[in-house]
Amino acid sequence: MxxxxxxxxxxxxxxxxxxxxxxxxxxxxxxxxxxxxxxxxxxxxxxxxxxxxxxxxxxxxxxxxxxxxxxxxxxxxxxxxxxxxxxxxxxxxxxxxxxxxxxxxxxxxxxxxxxxxxxxxxxxxxxxxxxxxxxxxxxxxxxxxxARDLPFAPADGKRIWTYRTAMTPPEMPKKLLVIGSGAIGIEFASFYNDMGCDVTVVEMLDRIVPVEDKDVSAFLEKSLTKQGMTIMTGAGVEDIKATDKGVIAKIKGKDGKVATTEFTHCIVAIGIxxxxxxxxxxxxxxxxxxxxxxxxxxxxxxxxxxxxxxxxxxxxxxxxxxxxxxxxxxxxxxxLGNKDVHPHPLDRGNIPGCTYCHPQIASVGLTEEKAKEAGYKVKAGTFPFIGNGKAIALGEAEGFVKTVFDAATGELLGAHMVGAEVTEMIQGFVVGKTLETTEAELMQTVFPHPTISESMHESVLASYGRALHI
Missing domain, CATH: 3.50.50.60 (FAD/NAD(P)-binding domain)
Incomplete structure (x- = not known):
């Protein structure tokens, strides 16, 4: 027993x-x-x-x-x-x-x-x-x-890596290919790029971090490109051959042309x-x-x-x-008979997502596009960090906060952020969504000054044409 x-x-x-x-x-x-x-x-x-x-x-x-x-x-x-x-x-x-x-x-x-x-x-x-x-x-x-392997090029821990090898690399890559631009792929791309590696990201869909709002994807691609990364969207890796010195990849670009490129290492981040x-x-x-x-x-x-x-x-x-x-x-x-517990079913619409690249990404709820597809008439507003005093003082003026509301009821449908410390800030909107807040409560909430979180307040105001600092 x-x-x-x-x-x-x-x-x-x-x-x-x-x-x-x-x-x-x-x-x-x-x-x-x-x-x-x-x-x-x-x-x-x-x-x-x-x-x-x-x-x-x-x-x-x-x-x-x-x-x-x-x-x-x-x-x-x-x-x-x-x-x-x-x-x-x-x-x-x-x-x-x-x-x-x-x-x-x-x-x-x-x-x-x-x-x-x-x-x-x-x-x-x-x-x-x-x-x-x-x-x-x-x-x-x-x-x-x-981690899911590429069917034609399983990870070998030497030249073709999954996240596990990428965390304990046997050597620093000089020229790195990252396949997949979800959270794992982009985080490792960001890490190795900051560490001085030449990084190329290949994404099959038409934009990186494709589950995020389109505005966030566009901003992140511009930022990562500015940092020196090569971003290839609408592209696919058709073949990879590992050698003693690296990997040889055949990559089909969005123009349909296939180019052969050599890299020292490859990280595969195509799902689980x-x-x-x-x-x-x-x-x-x-x-x-x-x-x-x-x-x-x-x-x-x-x-x-x-x-x-x-x-x-x-x-x-x-x-x-x-x-x-x-x-x-x-x-x-x-x-089993406990009458004091009252479990609630999981609401997947209130689960935040965070990606710890540089700059960070955080979001909860529907993107503007998904909200419209779901039949909502929306009010959406964006507030850039360049209008936030704390962000400027920190030297982190790149980024924005975007909020999406139901125009009919004022319900907060989604919130999307990119920039410094947004993975810490998103919880404010998660609490708001869980409490079924509307724009009225968020507008009446006092945000401390000076904080980057003031951008959250301003984005709500911007959704209704009331932004104060832009």
Whole structure:
């Protein structure tokens, strides 16, 4: 009976470990199964260590532009790649240890090993203790996802990389090809460009960061080009050959012509594949392209079996996984008789997206284009950072905030930002959307001065023709 639980969580990423903690808080006997490192990909190989890398690149950028701030730095400023990577790995290790502490604090049993479902509420774990059989009243699958390979050029860790190798590079690329301009591709392109690498980004669609508002995409492309990147949209990589010295890529441009170009390295960032193979899920849940289909609370078609995070439909974001983890934990507790929890279904329209390139991007809700496609008559306004005193004082006057409202009701439909610190500011609009705010409440909100966040207020005013500083 020692291996019988109320809840077993398969996977310890930002969805899995948060779900386990919430289950434990609700008085449920909880276990977590992890095959590699507590904290999952996000903490160990994704969100957190990449931000540490990008912070180093940001500091390098500022040091190289010290004269813009009236400062002199003696000697040449250069990057120590080994030290930069070491710092990033140290940050990941610290947070991994933090999750280990949280498991102990919440009395969550950790089973290290490869978990395989043998039924909706049972699984085996092959790991450090041999083979263990575990049972529970409920099981949450939180196995996450991995980078998608190019079918004709799988990553080799030498010349063709995914994000994992790009975070611990064996050497600094001199000429880098980045395939894909979503968040992961653009973040690594930005990092290596700031580190002094010659970077080319190839995107199949007609603009980079294609899920963002068109105005944001256009602004970012102009900014990255100004920083020295080569951006190719409406283009595709038709073939890649790795050699001892680099990679040879055949790239078809938007004009239909195919050019052969040599690079020292290539990063492939063309999406993800859910980790749902070989875990025994096929007969227990409905799958669509490998992603586990769930209801708004995380239920699968099998009673007692739940799923959250990147192995379920998108958006594939850590904070979405964590939120799902809490929702599912509370839904399970409710099913087990807890009358004090009241889980709410996930509203995907209120999930923010952040990209930590230079400049940063952040958004929530509908783009202006999507709002119009959905049938709304919209009021949209943009306020540029050049009109914001704090942005000018920081030397970060490039960027803007854009808001989109329903002209009929004043409902905030979406907010889109590009520029310094926008990943921190977006939460103001996320709270507003969650509270179902209109332009009236946002206009009456007092924003502190001097802050870049004043641009948020001004963008709302601009949507209604009332901007004060442009």
């Amino acid at each position: 020692a291996n019988n639980y109320d809840v077993i969580v398969l996977g310890s990423g930002p969805g899995g470990y948060v779900a386990a903690i919430r289950c434990a808080q609700l008085g449920l006997k909880t276990a977590i199964v992890e095959r590699e490192l507590l904290g999952g990909i996000c903490l160990n190989w994704g969100c957190i260590p990449t931000k540490a890398l990008l912070r180093s690149a940001e500091i390098l950028h500022y040091a190289q532009h010290a004269k813009d701030y009236g400062l002199k730095i003696a000697g040449e400023i250069e990057a120590d790649l080994e030290a930069v990577v070491k710092r990033s790995r140290g940050v990941a290790k610290q947070l991994n240890q933090g999750v280990t502490h949280l498991m102990k604090k919440n009395k969550i049993t950790v089973h290290m090993g490869e978990g395989t479902l043998t039924g909706p509420t049972s699984l085996t774990v092959k790991g450090e203790k041999g083979e263990e059989k575990l049972t529970a009243k409920h099981v949450i699958v939180a196995t996450g996802a991995r 594949v859910p980790n749902t193979e070989n875990i025994g899920i096929e007969k227990l849940a409905e799958l669509d392209r490998g992603f586990i289909q769930i209801d708004p609370y995380g239920r699968t078609k099998s009673k007692g079996l739940w799923a959250i995070g990147d192995c379920t439909p998108g958006p594939w974001l850590a904070h979405k996984a964590s939120h799902e983890g809490v929702t599912t934990a509370e839904a399970i507790a409710q099913e």
